[in-house]
Amino acid sequence: xxxxxxxxxxxxxxxxxxxxxxxxxxxxxxxxxxxxxxxxxxxxxxxxxxxxxxxxxxxxxxxxxxxxxxxxx
Numbered sequence: 238x239x240x241x242x243x244x245x246x247x248x249x250x251x252x253x254x255x256x257x258x259x260x261x262x263x264x265x266x267x268x269x270x271x272x273x274x275x276x277x278x279x280x281x282x283x284x285x286x287x288x289x290x291x292x293x294x295x296x297x298x299x300x301x302x303x304x305x306x307x308x309x310x
Contacts (some may be wrong), residue, residue, distance in 0.1 A: 243284070
């Protein structure tokens, strides 16, 4: 699990900033997570700190990042 701050949902991407300054845009979020946290519409989640786990699918040229779990810190 890595600590990250939820910044926005734009153009189909969930944007998080990690503690090391890295920004990552996730294309997919596990449905279980979206059932718990409405990242698309709930603006109170913006700038909230989370611990998240994710996987990288796709290939080297076109990676797809998917959030598997999300827990507020």
